[in-house]
Amino acid sequence: MAVPVRLEASIPSDVKLLGYVCRLAQETVRLLVEPGRAEPLCAQVDVCLTEAVTNAIQHAHRSDASKPLNVSIHFENGLLTLRVFDTGPGFDIGSVPEPAFDELKEHGRGLFIIRSSMDSLTYLPIPGGNVLEMTKRL
Amino acid sequence: MGFSISEQDGITVVSVEDRRFDAMVSDQYKTDLAKLIEDGKSKLCLNLAQVQFIDSSGLNVLIFCARSTREKKGALKLACPQPQVRDMFEMTRINRMIPVFPTQEEALRSFA
Numbered sequence: 001m002a003v004p005v006r007l008e009a010s011i012p013s014d015v016k017l018l019g020y021v022c023r024l025a026q027e028t029v030r031l032l033v034e035p036g037r038a039e040p041l042c043a044q045v046d047v048c049l050t051e052a053v054t055n056a057i058q059h060a061h062r063s064d065a066s067k068p069l070n071v072s073i074h075f076e077n078g079l080l081t082l083r084v085f086d087t088g089p090g091f092d093i094g095s096v097p098e099p100a101f102d103e104l105k106e107h108g109r110g111l112f113i114i115r116s117s118m119d120s121l122t123y124l125p126i127p128g129g130n131v132l133e134m135t136k137r138l
Numbered sequence: 139m140g141f142s143i144s145e146q147d148g149i150t151v152v153s154v155e156d157r158r159f160d161a162m163v164s165d166q167y168k169t170d171l172a173k174l175i176e177d178g179k180s181k182l183c184l185n186l187a188q189v190q191f192i193d194s195s196g197l198n199v200l201i202f203c204a205r206s207t208r209e210k211k212g213a214l215k216l217a218c219p220q221p222q223v224r225d226m227f228e229m230t231r232i233n234r235m236i237p238v239f240p241t242q243e244e245a246l247r248s249f250a
Contacts, residue, residue, distance in 0.1 A: 015161040043222045050193045054161040101231040104205040109194040109230050
């Protein structure tokens, strides 16, 4: 698709809205790629956006539904860019270790799933908060 | 939604009925499954045939159940994972720590 796609969504910080945001991203992918390639890409985008939005809601916003969570979905020149904005204190994404694969420990797999599925992942401070950005070439 | 529970030869079969096993349902699942294990149901077979999607929140519940059942001298076996769920098991290598079976029958037989 030659024309860039730019979608912005603002939702309450409530995990009940996870499915809504992820459906939006999946429908965008279906619009952009040929049917034979769409479903595996949809699955990857779905799980990565779910992880990012869940992190922002539960960790950055402490599940405070009064805090708006902003998500953007951009596609231009073959590159899909997903951004999740939060107003939390932030953290150093480089200091998050890989999960302990041989231990039955909860937590620590969300960022690993994103890193394994997308082409790039950054989490940077911006005025008033932070932005987690993920890209994937479609 | 949630899950349905049945018993077969001393093994508790929990069939998850939600299509998405994510943060929207994981806290409630963890609470309910913890109670089940605490009540002595430590040989658990989780049938995932209806689950089309799992994220790290759902995986955390499985890890919690595996650890809790082992502490009670039981075990957790996973059955019927669908493609996205199987992919997540392989990506996060959970299938190396929790036995996964293509069918419920095979999962139940493995308790023998």
